[in-house]
Amino acid sequence: MARRFFVTGTDTGVGKTQVSCALLRALARQGASPFAFKPFESGMSSLDAPGDSLALQAAAGGWQSLDTISLFRFRAPLAPGIAAKVERRPTSWARLLKRFSAFGRRPGVVEGAGGLHVPLDARHDVIDLMEALRLPVVVVARAGLGTVNHTTLTLDALAAHRLGVAAVVLVHTQPADEASRYNPAELQRRFPRVRFLGPVPFERDGAKRARAFDRVTAGLVRLPQS
Ligand SMILES: Nc1ncnc2c1ncn2[C@@H]1O[C@H](COP(=O)(O)OP(=O)(O)OP(=O)(O)O)[C@@H](O)[C@H]1O
Ligand SMILES: [Mg+2]
Structure with missing residues (x-):
């Protein structure tokens, strides 16, 4: 169990922000x-209203200014590294690392963008950021057909980069399909040492959905030393 995490996913729209x-x-x-x-968020109609960052700000208790949560924002619904070129909005890896070090040893959560090989700039993908920050990784995967493949590819890539996985969280972003019944057992068989959580049920109501995510992820966070 840990108190600092990098939350990534097998894809975009899989439930990373919810987790x-x-x-x-x-x-x-x-x-x-x-x-x-x-640090990177794309796909918003107003640069003043980055949806993921605002949700994270509220979940963390609202003490942090938006500019320290969200560094590089893009309007286009594109991978950040592509959006930065299209919108001619430069990013800075050095500024990003400096901002992260300012958090010191404080507990917290970094949310990536999309999956591991989403480009962040001309030289770095999300996995390069994970290597630079070296936090325990939480992988979020959409429960359903295709998940065994996407999750296997993601876990193999993380292992190749020697990045430690705190858990994989399976999420029903859609009502359950038949394949999702078989996901947990098949994934656990392939990766006996990885902790699989969920699936978080599909839930239309926002408050109930948040409680479902709280329940499934509750065991991941270590209690502070007394
Ligand atoms: N269990 C669930 N039940 C119903 N809707 C869900 C559930 N989980 C996620 N969603 C919805 O699916 C969408 C994607 O979730 P979320 O924003 O957490 O994904 P993400 O991986 O952070 O996406 P992005 O790559 O854009 O950052 C959201 O609209 C969210 O409310
Ligand atoms: Mg998100």
Whole structure:
């Protein structure tokens, strides 16, 4: 169990922000004032309203200014590294690392963008950021047909980079399909040492959905030393 995480996914739209918010709420409940960090965010109509970063800010307790959560924002619904070129908005790897070090040893959550090989700039993919930060990784995967393949590819890539996995969280972002019944057992058979959590049920109501994510991820956050 840990108190700092990098939340990544097998893809975009799989539930990373929901899982990140649940982890932040758990840390905040323990009185931690956790940091939230979503350095790259794309796909927003107004640059003043990055949806993921605002959700993370609220989940962490609202103490952090938006500019320390969200560094590089793009309007286009494109991978950040592509959007930066299209919108001619430069990013800075050095600034990103400096911002992260300012969090010190504080507990918190970094949310990536899309999956491991989403380009962040001309030289770095998400996995390069994970290598630079070296936090325990939480992988979020959409439960359903295709998940065994996507999750296997993701876990193999993380192992090749010697990145430690705290858990894989399976999420029903859609009502359950037949394949999702078989996902947990097949994944556990392939990766006996990895902790698989969920699946988080599909839930239309926002408050109930948040509680479902809280329940599934509750065991991931270590209690502070007394
Ligand atoms: N269990 C669930 N039940 C219903 N809807 C869900 C569930 N989990 C996620 N969703 C919805 O699916 C969408 C994608 O979730 P989320 O934003 O957490 O994904 P993400 O991986 O962070 O996406 P991105 O790659 O854009 O950052 C959201 O609209 C979210 O509310
Ligand atoms: Mg997100």
